[in-house]
Ligand code: SF4
């Protein structure tokens with residue numbers, strides 16, 4: 001395979017089974033002999049590592065962001081930095097000669113530094129989190145993004161993890177839950193997104209939001225229905241109406257659930273599940289091919 005193929009596995013909310021799908025797909029792909037890198041992009045609460053019996057970090061990279069520091073002695077309180085900041089990250093009251101950086105809102109864009117003509121702004125490194133690399137075999141590795149407690153945006157850390165994981169045949173990204181910035185920044189880096197949902201009214205509502213977001217950024221998607229057999233048929237009707245491919249169904253099964261909660265990967269334990277997840281990959285490639293031809 002010459003070019004890396006990137007797949008994001010996502011869902012509108014946590015607990016729908018996207019990590020289950022990610023680690024099983026990862027295992028099944030490893031068995032085909034492909035070079036596969038899994039990125040845990042859920043930097044606020046990464047948990048993919050629980051499924052791999054390793055504590056040995058092969059590489060730990062700290063991720064920093066440059067943030068401004070204002071020298072009040074040099075500041076003329078002209079307000080240019082305040083006007084340039086698109087993120088409302090500066091507190092500025094000229095009549096009281098007060099100015100300070102609101103670090104919780106600062107995106108480290110550097111615009112204030114450019115704006116200041118009085119040399120009153122310098123920068124310092126701010127630790128955001130880390131990317132831990134676990135080499136699992138000759139062909140596979142896990143890249144775990146993890147933000148420091150108190151850091152409000154996981155985006156720079158997850159972007160760094162995806163960047164570090166480049167160079168595989170298949171890059172699998174276990175996306176953060178929801179449809180906000182970290183989700184968008186993950187799926188925007190994918191060739192194809194697998195949305196995992198449950199056949200319930202909540203599942204359908206989250207699915208619709210995720211589909212809308214993906215469609216607005218032009219990333220093709222298909223759906224895996226987890227806990228199939230529970231709930232109702234509304235999700236299936238929606239998929240048919242919107243011509244969204246149903247890639248796979250995972251039945252509600254106590255044995256699978258017990259295995260998963262015990263940190264085991266069903267595809268590694270039960271041959272039929274390895275075959276099903278290998279088939280999921282073929283489905284993804286086929287659907288990606290169809291969507292590419294339609295574009
Ligand atoms: S670095 Fe950007 S976001 Fe932060 S205070 Fe300066 S202009 Fe605002």
Ligand code: SF4
Pocket residue numbers: 070074075076077078079080081082099115116117118119120121
């Ligand atoms: S642009 Fe520079 S001098 Fe003007 S208010 Fe901001 S820090 Fe002060």
